[in-house]
Amino acid sequence: MSTSPLPDNATATTSPAPETFSQIVRATTAERHSAAEHSSFMTDLMKGDLNAAAYTRLLAQYEFIYEALETVAAEFRRAGHPLTQAFDHPGLDRLDSIRADLRQLAGEDHETEPLPSTARYADRIRATVDTPERFLAHHYLRYLGDLSGGQAVAALMARHYEVPSEGLSMYRFPELPKPKVFKDQYRVLLDEAPFTQEQRDAFLEEAIAGFDLNAEVFADLEKVTSPSAAS
Numbered sequence: 001m002s003t004s005p006l007p008d009n010a011t012a013t014t015s016p017a018p019e020t021f022s023q024i025v026r027a028t029t030a031e032r033h034s035a036a037e038h039s040s041f042m043t044d045l046m047k048g049d050l051n052a053a054a055y056t057r058l059l060a061q062y063e064f065i066y067e068a069l070e071t072v073a074a075e076f077r078r079a080g081h082p083l084t085q086a087f088d089h090p091g092l093d094r095l096d097s098i099r100a101d102l103r104q105l106a107g108e109d110h111e112t113e114p115l116p117s118t119a120r121y122a123d124r125i126r127a128t129v130d131t132p133e134r135f136l137a138h139h140y141l142r143y144l145g146d147l148s149g150g151q152a153v154a155a156l157m158a159r160h161y162e163v164p165s166e167g168l169s170m171y172r173f174p175e176l177p178k179p180k181v182f183k184d185q186y187r188v189l190l191d192e193a194p195f196t197q198e199q200r201d202a203f204l205e206e207a208i209a210g211f212d213l214n215a216e217v218f219a220d221l222e223k224v225t226s227p228s229a230a231s
Contacts, residue, residue, distance in 0.1 A: 083195075086192075
């Protein structure tokens, strides 16, 4: 990919333009990713200012999101779609682990309704069943997030709120290589995937939408989390 000439006031340390598709994805979504990551709810949760119940509420919303994601994944798996096959790693599936964690943290008979933003997010994912490139945008966002920031979430939930290991299985991937190794392999798959330019554009659009919807879930969680949650 060619780059534009340096402007007159630029220096040799100017960051190079992204070259690979995975780099383009990361650069294009960086602002939305940061906004979601630094939402008030997640900031307070990660700082230890809330409690284990707040984490459980987050996990309960994830159940709806991953149910949608893995239902669509199963459809593509059955179809053997050539664009999604390379990304089909059964060891990524999180729904069973999320449900096991919820049984541990909220009891066998817990019942939760999706927040409005969660319902919109799940519906958006389900709507990708006929557009594999858009499905893969959500696949990328969720699973690479679990293998990245999710590892810090697990460590801090255990440290701040004494969430037991049995309630944090969502963030364990015993069937995959070490997180960094797998993430590097995943980005190579993105770079090598036979996307058309139109499909790349759709992937980027969907990834941005995914981060925005994720931020909306955090905003809704903040509304239902008591200011005295840490007491």
